[in-house]
Amino acid sequence: MAILVIAEHNNGALGAATLNTVAAAQKIGGDIAVLVAGQNVGGVAEAAVKIAGVAKVLVADNAAYAHQLPENVAPLVAELGNGYSHVLAPATTNGKNFLPRVAALLDVDQISEIIEVVSADTFKRPIYAGNAIATVQSSAAVKVITVRGTGFDAVAAEGGSAAVEAVSGPADAGKSAFVGEELAKSDRPELTAAKIVVSGGRGMGNGDNFSILYSLADKLGAAVGASRAAVDAGFVPNDMQVGQTGKIVAPQLYVAVGISGAIQHLAGMKDSKVIVAINKDEEAPIFQVADYGLVGDLFELIPELEKAI
Amino acid sequence: MKVLVAVKRVVDYNVKVRVKADHSGVDLANVKMSMNPFCEIAVEEAVRLKEKGVASEIVVVSVGPSGAQEQLRTALALGADRAVLVESNDELSSLAVAKALKALVDKEQPQLVILGKQAIDSDNNQTGQMLAALTGYAQGTFASKVEVAGDKVNVTREIDGGLQTVALNLPAIVTTDLRLNEPRYASLPNIMKAKKKPLEFLPPDVLGISMTSTVKTLKVEAPAARSAGIKVKSVAELVEKLKNEAKVI
Numbered sequence: 001m002a003i004l005v006i007a008e009h010n011n012g013a014l015g016a017a018t019l020n021t022v023a024a025a026q027k028i029g030g031d032i033a034v035l036v037a038g039q040n041v042g043g044v045a046e047a048a049v050k051i052a053g054v055a056k057v058l059v060a061d062n063a064a065y066a067h068q069l070p071e072n073v074a075p076l077v078a079e080l081g082n083g084y085s086h087v088l089a090p091a092t093t094n095g096k097n098f099l100p101r102v103a104a105l106l107d108v109d110q111i112s113e114i115i116e117v118v119s120a121d122t123f124k125r126p127i128y129a130g131n132a133i134a135t136v137q138s139s140a141a142v143k144v145i146t147v148r149g150t151g152f153d154a155v156a157a158e159g160g161s162a163a164v165e166a167v168s169g170p171a172d173a174g175k176s177a178f179v180g181e182e183l184a185k186s187d188r189p190e191l192t193a194a195k196i197v198v199s200g201g202r203g204m205g206n207g208d209n210f211s212i213l214y215s216l217a218d219k220l221g222a223a224v225g226a227s228r229a230a231v232d233a234g235f236v237p238n239d240m241q242v243g244q245t246g247k248i249v250a251p252q253l254y255v256a257v258g259i260s261g262a263i264q265h266l267a268g269m270k271d272s273k274v275i276v277a278i279n280k281d282e283e284a285p286i287f288q289v290a291d292y293g294l295v296g297d298l299f300e301l302i303p304e305l306e307k308a309i
Numbered sequence: 310m311k312v313l314v315a316v317k318r319v320v321d322y323n324v325k326v327r328v329k330a331d332h333s334g335v336d337l338a339n340v341k342m343s344m345n346p347f348c349e350i351a352v353e354e355a356v357r358l359k360e361k362g363v364a365s366e367i368v369v370v371s372v373g374p375s376g377a378q379e380q381l382r383t384a385l386a387l388g389a390d391r392a393v394l395v396e397s398n399d400e401l402s403s404l405a406v407a408k409a410l411k412a413l414v415d416k417e418q419p420q421l422v423i424l425g426k427q428a429i430d431s432d433n434n435q436t437g438q439m440l441a442a443l444t445g446y447a448q449g450t451f452a453s454k455v456e457v458a459g460d461k462v463n464v465t466r467e468i469d470g471g472l473q474t475v476a477l478n479l480p481a482i483v484t485t486d487l488r489l490n491e492p493r494y495a496s497l498p499n500i501m502k503a504k505k506k507p508l509e510f511l512p513p514d515v516l517g518i519s520m521t522s523t524v525k526t527l528k529v530e531a532p533a534a535r536s537a538g539i540k541v542k543s544v545a546e547l548v549e550k551l552k553n554e555a556k557v558i
Contacts, residue, residue: 128429176449196557
C-alpha cells in the first residue's frame with residue numbers, strides 16, 4: 001500500500017495538522033508520501049522531508065497552487081492520487097475544501113474526519129455532532145479520507161529523511177481567483193494545537209470582558225476559544241469558535257467560562273482530557289460533562305483563579 | 310439568473326439522538342425532523358438575491374425520502390418559486406446526492422447553486438464540493454458573504470485563520486456558513502401560498518444515476534461516556550484539584 005498525505009501549509013510554514021495526518025497514515029500502514037502543493041514552498045518541503053516516517057516528498061511548485069484554490073489543486077491531487085491506495089488530508093478548512101472535489105473526480109465516496117483507524121479499509125468517525133460514532137468500511141480503489149487532528153497524536157517533526165521529487169500537474173483552470181484575505185492576529189498558541197484552552201460564552205457579556213480570559217490564558221500559556229453565542233454577539237472573531245461548526249479541540253485542559261454547553265459546542269470539545277466549567281447557573285448542561293465545576297460569578301472567580309495559579 | 314438551492318431533511322438540531330441497541334444506526338422513529346440549519350441559510354441567501362433583483366427564479370431541490378416534501382414546502386414558503394424532489398428511501402452518500410444534483414443542474418442550467426456547508430446528521434461537508442467537481446464549476450465553500458458582480462461572484466469564506474475572498478466565474482457553487490445571514494421565518498399566509506406552488510417528483514432512475522456507494526456503515530455506537538465530575542466549592546479547591554489530582558497545570 002502507498003499513502004499520499006496532502007500537507008497543510010501557508011506557503012511559508014508547514015501546518016501542525018500535517019503531523020497528525022501522517023500519524024493516521026502510519027496506522028493504516030504502507031509507504032507514505034507527502035505532497036506539498038503551493039508557490040515558493042521550498043521551506044515547507046524542507047520541513048516535510050524531516051517528518052518521521054515519511055518516505056517521499058512530492059513538491060508541486062506553481063503559481064496556480066499559490067492559494068490552494070480547489071479548482072486548481074483538486075485535479076493535481078486526483079491525478080497523483082490514482083497511483084495510491086489512500087489519499088489523506090487534515091480536516092482543516094483547506095482539507096475540507098479541496099478533498100471532496102478530489103474524491104468526486106476519482107468517482108469515490110470520501111470518508112470525513114476519521115478519529116480512529118480500525119484497519120486499512122475500516123475507520124471510525126463521529127456523526128450527529130459527535131453523539132454517535134460510526135464504523136465505516138470503504139471498498140474504493142483509492143480511499144479518500146480527511147483526518148481529525150485531535151484523534152491522532154502528532155508524529156515527530158524531526159528525524160525523517162525523505163527523498164524529494166518535483167511533480168507537475170494541470171495549470172490554472174481559470175475558473176477562480178484569489179482576491180484577498182484577512183487573518184486574525186494572535187500571539188497565543190493555535191487553538192487546535194494548544195494544551196490548554198480557555199473559552200468564553202455569552203456569559204462574558206461583551207467583547208471587552210474577554211480581556212480577563214486573555215489575561216488568564218497568558219498566565220496558563222493557553223489559547224482562547226469561544227462559543228457560537230459569543231461569536232454571533234460580536235464579542236470575538238469567528239475563527240475562535242469551538243464546536244461542530246467551528247474548530248474541534250481536544251486539549252489537556254479545557255476551561256469553559258460562561259458557556260451553557262449546547263450540543264453543538266460540546267461536539268467541539270468533549271474529547272478534552274479535563275474539562276472545567278465556571279458558570280453561575282448550576283443547572284447548565286456543561287456541568288454534565290465537566291470534571292470540575294465551579295458555580296459562581298465568573299467576573300469574581302476568573303481574576304481570583306488567575307491570582308491562585 | 311436562476312438559482313438552485315439544495316435542502317436536506319435532517320433530525321432537528323435540538324434533538325439529542327440515541328443510538329439503536331443493535332448498533333445499526335441512530336433511532337429516528339418519532340423524532341422531530343427539520344430543514345438542515347445550513348440549508349435554511351442557503352434558502353435565505355437565494356431569497357435575498359431575488360429581493361435584490363439578482364436572481365429571477367429560485368428552484369429548491371431535495372434528494373431523499375418522500376418526507377422531504379415538508380422541507381421543500383418550507384423553502385417555498387420562505388420564497389422559493391418551485392421545488393423538485395428526487396425521491397429515494399435509501400441512505401445516500403454525498404457523492405450519490407451530488408450526482409443527482411448534477412443531473413438537475415444539467416436540466417435546469419442555474420447560474421448559481423447554493424448548498425449548506427454540511428448536514429448536521431452525517432457531518433460530511435462534501436456534497437457542494439463534489440457537485441462542483443462533477444459540473445466543473447468553481448466553488449466558494451463556507452461562505453460568509455456572497456456578492457454577484459456581472460459574470461462573477463465574489464465569495465468571502467471562513468477559513469481557519471480568518472477570512473478569505475475569492476472571485477468565481479459563473480456558473481458557480483456556493484456553500485453557506487453560519488454567519489452568511491439570519492434566516493427568516495415563514496409567515497402563515499406564505500405557508501398557505503406555498504401549498505399551491507409546483508412540486509415535481511423525480512425518481513433517481515429518471516435522471517439516469519446509480520445510488521450505489523463505495524462506503525458502507527458497519528456499526529454505529531454511542532461515544533464513550535465521560536465519568537461524572539464533581540462540583541468544587543472554591544477557586545482554591547479547583548486549583549488544588551487541577552494541580553494534584555488532574556495534574557494538568
